[in-house]
Amino acid sequence: MRILIVGGGTGGTIVANNLARRLTPEIRAREVKITMLSASDKHMYQPGLLYVAFGQMMPDELYRDQATLLETSVDFHVDPVIKFNLDRKQVETKSGRTYSYDVLVIATGSREMPKKIPGLDEGSDSFYTEDGAVKLFKKLREFKGGKVGIVVGVPHKCPIAPVEFTYALHDYFTARGIRDKVEIKYHYPINRIHSIENVAKWAEPEFERMGIECETLFNVEEVDAENKIVKSMEGSEYQYDLLVSIPEHHGMEVIESNEMGQDGWIPTDRHQLTMEGYDDVYVVGDTTNLPVSKTGSAAHFEAEVISENIASIIKIGTPVSEYDGKVYCFIEAGRDKATYAMFDYQNPPDLKSANKAMHWFKMSYNKMYWSSVRGLL
Amino acid sequence: MSEHKIIDACNTYCPGPLMELITYMKQANVGDVLELLSTDKGTASDVPEWVNKIGHEMVSSEIIDDIWHIKVRKAK
Ligand SMILES: Cc1cc2nc3c(=O)[nH]c(=O)nc-3n(C[C@H](O)[C@H](O)[C@H](O)COP(=O)(O)OP(=O)(O)OC[C@H]3O[C@@H](n4cnc5c(N)ncnc54)[C@H](O)[C@@H]3O)c2cc1C
Numbered sequence: 001m002r003i004l005i006v007g008g009g010t011g012g013t014i015v016a017n018n019l020a021r022r023l024t025p026e027i028r029a030r031e032v033k034i035t036m037l038s039a040s041d042k043h044m045y046q047p048g049l050l051y052v053a054f055g056q057m058m059p060d061e062l063y064r065d066q067a068t069l070l071e072t073s074v075d076f077h078v079d080p081v082i083k084f085n086l087d088r089k090q091v092e093t094k095s096g097r098t099y100s101y102d103v104l105v106i107a108t109g110s111r112e113m114p115k116k117i118p119g120l121d122e123g124s125d126s127f128y129t130e131d132g133a134v135k136l137f138k139k140l141r142e143f144k145g146g147k148v149g150i151v152v153g154v155p156h157k158c159p160i161a162p163v164e165f166t167y168a169l170h171d172y173f174t175a176r177g178i179r180d181k182v183e184i185k186y187h188y189p190i191n192r193i194h195s196i197e198n199v200a201k202w203a204e205p206e207f208e209r210m211g212i213e214c215e216t217l218f219n220v221e222e223v224d225a226e227n228k229i230v231k232s233m234e235g236s237e238y239q240y241d242l243l244v245s246i247p248e249h250h251g252m253e254v255i256e257s258n259e260m261g262q263d264g265w266i267p268t269d270r271h272q273l274t275m276e277g278y279d280d281v282y283v284v285g286d287t288t289n290l291p292v293s294k295t296g297s298a299a300h301f302e303a304e305v306i307s308e309n310i311a312s313i314i315k316i317g318t319p320v321s322e323y324d325g326k327v328y329c330f331i332e333a334g335r336d337k338a339t340y341a342m343f344d345y346q347n348p349p350d351l352k353s354a355n356k357a358m359h360w361f362k363m364s365y366n367k368m369y370w371s372s373v374r375g376l377l
Numbered sequence: 378m379s380e381h382k383i384i385d386a387c388n389t390y391c392p393g394p395l396m397e398l399i400t401y402m403k404q405a406n407v408g409d410v411l412e413l414l415s416t417d418k419g420t421a422s423d424v425p426e427w428v429n430k431i432g433h434e435m436v437s438s439e440i441i442d443d444i445w446h447i448k449v450r451k452a453k
Contacts, residue, residue: 154392155392155400159396189396189399190393190396190423191423191427195396196390196391196393248403263400263404291386292389293391325389341391343390345388
């Protein structure tokens, strides 16, 4: 039985390690082989980018060598897939090799698409990449006062990041003693300030207290980078000095070019996490088209279900588990407080008030992540 | 040919039904009808508000067996 995992980020790594442990006897008996193909020899802890944007973490703290995160029985290659032949159960890679599989797990993640909006790339800064976060921090450090706009594309990974960034921005300028010289204006695509109703209800009075202005129903149509104006599809505009964007995301190019899902989002069964039409192909993490938030947390819970089911199918011929839509997200509420949101397909999030203990838990989790992807947590 | 696509956003909280509609609206062609299924009662008012502001067209909105079926035509 050849299990092939494409993508060595949060979802792929948890699937690989979880499977390697569950299937130790079968791997030793050479009945099962687990192979992982990834596009990089490094693994990035992406949530750390939020801290890089405020100079609280250095970029090198976000990385580990992917090979060191994997069980030794996982055969790992840095060799990105360029073609999926799902009907022949094969993938082709950049190096020209062909890998055949019995079970395929796709975990290729997502990417930001700033070029989809005219002017957005030139006219705004984003902390969703290492370069972007560093560049933004340098600009924030130099910022002496003026108007800062925050705009959000749909869909994007980590839906809580815009709110977290805004809180952190307020605290950053307050700490620098120039908050009174800065206007912060938060723009959001739907008619409240966050997609989760409870989060919106909690954040609204907090934003008001912090003097953060908000405009809802603001979907960016274009940015006039020269004159520093962002325009919305709904017909309004904002003149800024610094524009921070979280651009719309797509799945990876390889998913789009192989026509496996529009915009790179693979049609995925809500509970079994198999690709529609293919019982031998599982999809995990950001690249699914599931109506759940694109987070490491969702990828983690999905990865556990997928590994449990692949292992049980090998051992007893049937899956044993179903994904229930579970997501658990920390929400940083500034520099020293945090809360969390937990929900699944049946239960909406019930938000608790932010406190210091939760912030320190999140700070610890930033380190514990590496144990988590190794499968030790 | 205009398409009719169904978006099942029942029992979802984040990013939620309206965000799902916005995502699929970007992928659709002018003239396509998207039918959003939602169990969230707020969707029945959230969607028309966005659709009217942005200039798409509300086709219908009805509740069948506790599920909202909201049809929107992409107008631009
Ligand atoms: C600023 C920021 C803050 C965030 N904060 C949080 C948070 O607080 N909580 C949370 O839960 N999530 C957060 N996230 C989201 C989280 O990081 C992602 O949702 C998560 O990493 C998704 O996991 P994944 O396995 O789907 O993809 P990824 O972890 O992105 O991994 C994708 C992998 O696929 C590989 N790959 C790509 N193309 C190919 C190819 N062609 N062939 C082979 N391999 C390929 C890549 O090299 C990579 O290893 C945040 C993200 C950002 C950017």
